Amino acid sequence: MLALPKLMREIAFDGAGGPDVIRVREVSVPAPGPGKVLIEVVAAGVNKPDCFQRQGHYPPPPGESDVPGLEVAGRIVAVGEGVAKSRLGENVCALVGSGGYAEYAVADGRLCLPVPRGLNLTEAAAIPETYFTVFDNVFTRGRLKPGETILVHGGSGGIGTTAIQLAKLFGSHVIATAGTVEKCAFCRTLGADHAIDYKTHDFVAEVKALTTKRGVDVILDTVGGAYIQKNLSLLGLEGRLVQIAFLQGSRVESFDFMPLMLKRLTITGSTMRARSIEQKAEVARALHDKIWPSLDRGKALPVVQATFPLEDARAAHELMESSRHLGKIVLETGE
Incomplete structure (x- = not known):
């Protein structure tokens, strides 16, 4: 395993409400359980469901983090039992049940897809959820x-x-x-x-x-x-x-x-978040087989209109709720 810090920054909500309840907190870096990987997050996509969660209308599924964020891109820095150590160091984009607005996030290994050729990690973070x-x-x-x-x-x-x-x-x-x-x-x-x-x-x-x-x-x-x-x-x-x-x-x-x-x-x-990991993994395999070749050729790429530092998640949510954006909004950790 790579040497990791003990603490990280993540976004939390001070109760349900508007963007003013968003704050940054410092917590311990999580460890990946069986079948999971730990991703050093470079960027995390912002989506409407994140705003609904902040308002108290879209709680995370049981067992998931209360930290918002459904998609991330970054580097795999630790793996849990059952995940090949050869995956360490891979640059991936991943669908997560929650916890994406953080410097490190845990994802199921089956929901981590390679970054399409020619895309940077900020662009790749705009792929999984949508x-x-x-x-x-x-x-x-x-x-x-x-x-x-x-x-x-x-x-x-x-x-x-x-x-x-x-x-x-x-x-x-x-x-x-x-x-x-x-x-x-x-x-x-x-x-x-x-x-x-x-x-x-x-x-x-x-x-x-x-x-x-x-x-x-x-x-x-x-x-x-x-x-x-x-x-x-x-x-x-x-x-x-x-x-x-x-x-x-x-x-x-x-x-x-x-x-x-x-x-x-x-x-x-349907909603994607509440689906089982097995069902999401089926979608991931189909995406990799049928969509990834086109992404690698530069077709049907995500459109990122605005990026914000992680600590400016409030501004990102305000833009999302204003409906002025075109395409995706992405948070960057500064890594």
């Missing part, structure tokens, strides 16, 4: 196929930018929604065939016109609420609605299920 989520939900659950059309809500954020690029990578037609003219233009630079400003246009009417009322094959939605019925109206025959968040709520007062029967629709969705 690519695991999009790949599993769009292609496994949503069954998106080449030549089909997908509607991506929130196309300018981390999930949206990933979904647009991966869908185009596999030959699908992409329609995205975003909240400004500039964000729509950004979506088009990533490959979206059409981008609709939902604040100034009726996206339902726009999508129906673009598809000559046939509808789309897959919808990836994080909004919920009133969007649910609208989404069902936009799905074509055998269409699939994939729900991965409910920013406007998971309940609706009135809902017409008739489109499910008439158009033979599927409603599905």
